[in-house]
Amino acid sequence: MILEKIDQPNDIKKLNNEELHQLAEEIRRFLIEKISISGGHLASNLGVVELTMAMHLAFSLPEDKMIWDVGHQAYTHKLLTGRKAGFDELRKFGGMSGFPKRKESDCDSFDTGHSSTSISAGLGYVMARDILGCTNKVVSVIGDGALTGGMAYEALNNAGQIKTNFVIVLNDNEMSISQNVGAISKMLGNIRTASAYNELKNDVTATLAKIPVYGDRMIQKIKQTKSSLKQLVIPGMFFENMGITYLGPVDGHNIQQMVRVFREAKKVNGAVLVHVLTKKGRGYLPAERHPARFHGAEPFQIETGLPKSRRTTPNYTDVFSTIMRKLGDRDDKVVAITAAMAEGTGLKRFANMFPERFFDVGIAEEHAVTFAAGMAAAGLKPVVAVYSSFLQRAYDQVLHDVCIQNLHVVFAIDRAGLVGSDGETHQGLFDLSFLTSIPNMTILAPKNMWELSDMMKFAVNFEGPIAVRYPRGTAYQGLHDFRPPVEYGKSEIIYDEDGIVLLAAGSMVKVAEQVRQTLKEIGYNCSLVNARFLKPIDEKTISEIAKDHKLIVTLEENVINGGFGEHVLRYVNETGLDVAVRIIAIPDEYIEHGNVDLLKKEVGIDAESITKRIIADYILLGENT
Structure with a gap:
């Protein structure tokens, strides 16, 4: 196997053309086999096999810096930098990450995971290179989807001003460009980057500049004429007008063609964008037909592409999908907004039934939130469905555009x-x-x-900004007999006994139920309260339970700093309540990849760990009283 010859960075440069084509096929087979077992991002990785190989041929790692936007498509990059063995533990706790990680390899220049960041990071590398007097190349890869993110345009605007080499690769796996336009664009791209052309252009400009009065006018006229001609035949004039040289489109599955273009791109004294056309899922028919399904695939059967295990119970996203369809049916003011995650957030059914009230704004969370604010100001009931980690990108818009105006925007926070x-x-x-x-x-x-x-129904009919947060995974079906109406700011007392009280938030109610059962079995009285509202907290209920409990234990699946537990503790301290408070939450650190149950145990929010901590605290309280 050719893949066996790749043990370290730049080994690919030792292969001939025939071996390169065989390597591409072997990489695809390897990825399909491994991801069918471990799960992971398949379609995007299959689409960039040749592109990644061409980049590794044209650049030298780790001296040159290669930055992948989002980074879920970097599996081939990891293979070509000697990490083949790591795929047996891909995305497992303690194993290799599914994204670039600087601590994992010197060839990973920047930790990524969110969209539209690679051009900004690459530009930072370029400026640092020049200031430090280095000569390495910098290449940033960004997808056509990621270009819907505003940050990418902020970076492009900045990149258009530089006079030093910076290569941007636009991985376009969706846009269709006609052959004629592509051929003309390729020809002009080759001319623009040829050394003779650049030298002639610079000589002519310098000569004309010496002519008094009329020289500058002549230069400007030539530039205007050239730009007008290019506008007719070059599809990349948008980038050209920003001051970025455009090359392409290039066949993203033709290694030799891409290598030639990358080598030309390295000669440009400025930012240069290489437009590469690729096909998501290439080489595996199920992924080609259903790229969205194989974006983040669960373990699957290679022969059919079907998941190895079928879900028999709904997850929280399924439940949200169903209630959104019903809410849309009942109220024509309800509109749904997503940032390129219609399927991931469960809005596909809403989109199919109410297309005129569904809006996919692309990978642009900031715009999504302010867009929703405008709708709310005009009298609609916008629901912004977004992953928790992606909502971070729109913090200013939530604060400035929604909450200051007290606008009725519903945030459905998945994962x-x-x-x-x-x-x-x-x-x-x-x-x-x-x-x-x-x-x-x-x-x-x-x-x-x-x-x-029930909470989504409450939220849609609420007045003012409101968020409903729920976890990834199978929806809990326990405690179904406990279903009082949702009342503003009011928690739910599920079990009421003296001694210890578990005040649990959302997903942690299930864990708290297990903890309570264990405590009861070993002789401890224990109450269980479902917080329901995390802001405002139910101060009245907290005051009441403080009267006949020694210990309040708050449980939440959020970092401890600034979380639900800290708000409860502050209230107890400010009001002088005679009760101890123990906060169970995620430590003040970033949590790496791995199985969720294993991660919960590692950070101490699983039932067993919590029970041990509570017993220790309660015994200590008993000794002190």
């Missing part, structure tokens, strides 16, 4: 809490902390699938 295999960049552990700090914001968290439905 709140630990999400597992995608690691630090995707764990939804901060939304409680940053949302509770904002005046006018109301936050709820459901204990089970039925409460999510």
